[in-house]
Amino acid sequence: MGSASNPLVTSSVAVDSSPLPSNLTQDDLKKLAAYKAVEYVKSGMVVGLGTGSTAKHAVSRISDLLREGKLNDIIGIPTSTTTHEQAVSLGIPLSDLDSHPVVDLSIDGADEVDPSLNLVKGRGGSLLREKMVEGASKKFVVIVDESKLVKHLGGSGLAVPVEVVPFCCDFTRGKLEELFRGAGCKAKLRVKIGANGGETAPAVTDNGNYVVDLYLERDMGDLEAASEKILRLPGVVEHGMFLGIATTLIVAGKSGVTVRDRFGVKG
Ligand SMILES: O=C(CO)[C@H](O)[C@H](O)COP(=O)(O)O
Numbered sequence: 584m585g586s587a588s589n590p591l592v593t594s595s596v597a598v599d600s601s602p603l604p605s606n607l608t609q610d611d612l613k614k615l616a617a618y619k620a621v622e623y624v625k626s627g628m629v630v631g632l633g634t635g636s637t638a639k640h641a642v643s644r645i646s647d648l649l650r651e652g653k654l655n656d657i658i659g660i661p662t663s664t665t666t667h668e669q670a671v672s673l674g675i676p677l678s679d680l681d682s683h684p685v686v687d688l689s690i691d692g693a694d695e696v697d698p699s700l701n702l703v704k705g706r707g708g709s710l711l712r713e714k715m716v717e718g719a720s721k722k723f724v725v726i727v728d729e730s731k732l733v734k735h736l737g738g739s740g741l742a743v744p745v746e747v748v749p750f751c752c753d754f755t756r757g758k759l760e761e762l763f764r765g766a767g768c769k770a771k772l773r774v775k776i777g778a779n780g781g782e783t784a785p786a787v788t789d790n791g792n793y794v795v796d797l798y799l800e801r802d803m804g805d806l807e808a809a810s811e812k813i814l815r816l817p818g819v820v821e822h823g824m825f826l827g828i829a830t831t832l833i834v835a836g837k838s839g840v841t842v843r844d845r846f847g848v849k850g
Pocket residue numbers: 633634635636637638691692693694703704705706707708709710713
């Protein structure tokens with residue numbers, strides 16, 4: 584895994600620089616990025632299957648290509664129960680990291696991407712399994728529409744998720760808020776919204792844990808240091824900052840689809 588603080592050498596390649604039709608929806612852009620990413624999938628690969636509204640397009644594209652005989656012998660490693668269910672329903676053969684500890688390629692969305700290809704993930708709640716699978720991948724292709732690009736992680740003003748154990752989760756929430764007080768942090772336990780619109784209970788991850796969402800007013804500074812501080816807190820399981828893990832970024836925006844590779848980290 585690379586370092587967030589290393590200067591990066593990246594290439595930016597416009598694969599379709601002609602502007603896209605202006606009536607494309609955000610979901611159309613997600614699909615364009617996902618389909619581009621699936622071009623990296625080759626027969627015989629073990630493929631990490633991401634979670635979320637962007638990744639689901641990639642999963643469904645892989646299944647189409649398997650059905651059409653354009654791909655063969657793919658083994659998918661799902662990053663959530665939701666993706667597991669989608670892949671099963673589409674007939675994609677599945678396994679896990681115990682049986683396939685090396686993943687050739689993973690494809691997944693992200694909530695934020697900074698200029699060094701560091702990510703925030705986990706607003707969909709699957710950050711732990713995503714980090715395990717994508718961290719075990721030789722290549723990790725991130726697929727986003729352009730709304731996900733930020734100057735620094737946390738810069739969207741939306742959540743930076745942290746998965747915590749349920750035991751005394753408010754204690755852990757408070758400790759997390761204290762850690763980033765200098766960045767104007769507010770830490771909130773994620774709750775499930777009930778059918779009537781009221782808050783009912785903490786949201787529970789696939790691993791039986793809770794999520795504390797960090798909302799930052801300012802840049803948290805050195806990301807590796809921030810990561811270390813979070814992970815040192817007893818009660819924290821994992822956080823949603825993916826530092827130096829992504830190898831390729833595919834962005835779909837009004838001006839076209841671009842691909843950026845990050846060199847010197849993974850093959
Ligand atoms: O990290 C994730 C789930 O835990 C998702 O990849 C992330 O939330 C992006 O989701 P979407 O593609 O729906 O915008």
